[in-house]
Amino acid sequence: MDASDMGTDLERVLLSEQQIADRLTEMAGEIDADYAGRDLLLVGVLKGAVMVMADLARRLHLPVEMDWMAVSSYGAGTSSSGVVRILKDLDTDLTGRHVLIVEDIIDSGLTLSWLLSNLRTRGAASVEIATLLRKPEAAKVEVDVRYVGFDIPTEFVVGYGLDYAEKYRNLPFVGTLAPHVYSD
Numbered sequence: 001m002d003a004s005d006m007g008t009d010l011e012r013v014l015l016s017e018q019q020i021a022d023r024l025t026e027m028a029g030e031i032d033a034d035y036a037g038r039d040l041l042l043v044g045v046l047k048g049a050v051m052v053m054a055d056l057a058r059r060l061h062l063p064v065e066m067d068w069m070a071v072s073s074y075g076a077g078t079s080s081s082g083v084v085r086i087l088k089d090l091d092t093d094l095t096g097r098h099v100l101i102v103e104d105i106i107d108s109g110l111t112l113s114w115l116l117s118n119l120r121t122r123g124a125a126s127v128e129i130a131t132l133l134r135k136p137e138a139a140k141v142e143v144d145v146r147y148v149g150f151d152i153p154t155e156f157v158v159g160y161g162l163d164y165a166e167k168y169r170n171l172p173f174v175g176t177l178a179p180h181v182y183s184d
């Protein structure tokens with residue numbers, strides 16, 4: 001699937017499949033080096049982080065475990081409500097574990113800031129964040145992020161796990177939507 005398959009819904013491609021792949025390879029290299037000799041637990045945040053988790057994890061040379069949480073702050077809209085709900089909690093006890101939260105995007109920062117404090121109360125040896133995308137100018141709270149793929153402008157983006165009203169997650173690239181998609 002490429003941009004032309006999107007018909008008129010897509011405004012432009014922000015990050016191509018190749019750019020994403022190259023950056024994830026670099027991030028995996030840093031993570032491999034930083035966590036060498038440690039037992040790492042990757043925590044993916046459903047649903048948006050599915051693609052990042054799958055592609056980042058496959059580039060790591062460390063023996064990792066993977067677990068998932070589902071939290072929601074957006075519902076079907078395009079701005080964060082600020083109210084974070086746990087829809088599915090971890091199956092893993094974090095006591096003494098090195099935890100790396102894997103996310104698709106940090107926008108207002110409200111979701112990750114909340115999640116970071118929540119996981120830090122669970123006795124982990126360390127809790128860090130890896131995110132593919134971050135919107136620095138949209139931050140409502142500052143979040144201490146260890147690994148960032150790309151800083152992007154304050155525009156609503158879709159693809160590579162990111163949705164608008166649950167659609168577009170399966171695009172292999174990250175793009176912006178044409179305004180008519182929001183108003184129709």
Ligand SMILES: O=P(O)(O)OC[C@H]1O[C@H](OP(=O)(O)OP(=O)(O)O)[C@H](O)[C@@H]1O
Nearest residue numbers: 046047048073074080107108109110111
């Ligand atoms: O920094 P914030 O403004 O809090 O936004 C970031 C969060 O919003 C999105 O999740 P969403 O709640 O849309 O759930 P989803 O992953 O299932 O789409 C995204 O995947 C992040 O988790």
Ligand code: HPA
Nearest residue numbers: 107155156157158162163
């Ligand atoms: O720009 C975005 N796109 C899709 N989902 C999101 N969740 C937070 N920001 C975004």
Ligand SMILES: [Mg+2]
Nearest residue numbers: 048074162163
């Ligand atoms: Mg969403």
